[in-house]
Amino acid sequence: MRVTELANTMNTTADTVRYYTRIGLISPVKNPENGYKTYGQAVQQRLKFILSARQLGFSVDEIKDILVEADKGHTACPLVREIVQHRLEETEKQFQAALLLREKLRNAISEWQSKPDKVPTGHMICHLIEGNVHHKGDNNE
């Protein structure tokens, strides 16, 4: 099947299919008559694997490493286990970062409720963000 057909079948985009083709993750057969790419069943299966791994947050590079192992006939399972562990750690970090930022933003919004809008001065751009600013006068520029 052709690019768009494969993309629709796999519930992804033609751009994604073309990108993975471009970087060598999947390989089509070229129709010699019109230059069009044709993807068979095996590639569909491979793409299914790629998309599943992407869903789990695996990077394209990580997926490439897995595929290299598998293409050599080796079991890629230990590598997959390693990567998924790493992904979990990274995701935990992102989760914590998002949690922290969410808190900060909520606090900021809450505090700013009772503050008026102010015009900027030479010492202040927006007091909401700058908080309490002590004007000491300019030293040297």
Next chain:
Amino acid sequence: MRVTELANTMNTTADTVRYYTRIGLISPVKNPENGYKTYGQAVQQRLKFILSARQLGFSVDEIKDILVEADKGHTACPLVREIVQHRLEETEKQFQAALLLREKLRNAISEWQSKPDKVPTGHMICHLIEGNVHHKGDNNE
């Protein structure tokens, strides 16, 4: 003060200071004798604002917009309120995405505990990721 001194004072990197200079967020004075950039007190204050807004997740573009308003003498506070609201919404999304992915990864690791490592076949790259695969034989490639 010079790049590295300002960076150290503001607890950021010289690369960040140079980057913000490059994109026009902050403007140094050039020493005509050696071409070095010198940053005064006002720039330090401005950088303080920028770094605080970055801490709140404001994008550099958003910060630029705020500074443009303030530089015109207008109050940027309404814009800041708008952006922080938007940031909160985006952060909420990221938080949810991280939560979901974390769950997925934990589930995957848990499920995979009891599964052996397998060598890839023509129909399977890694069964851990692919889950239950029904071999139906190749159609056409």
Next chain:
DNA sequence: ACTTGACCTGTGTCTTACACATAGGTGTAA
């Protein structure tokens, strides 16, 4: 004076996973 190390400069590239853009070609139905 020379050397060394720390800092400086302007400019360009890299990172990630696509989405988008360009300039054309192919197929098919009206």
Next chain:
DNA sequence: TTACACCTATGTGTAAGACACAGGTCAAGT
């Protein structure tokens, strides 16, 4: 023939810096 949908290869943009390169300046030490 036209219009539309799809195709191609190739290049660029996205975001916020970090890094790279090729050189210049400064100051202390030898």
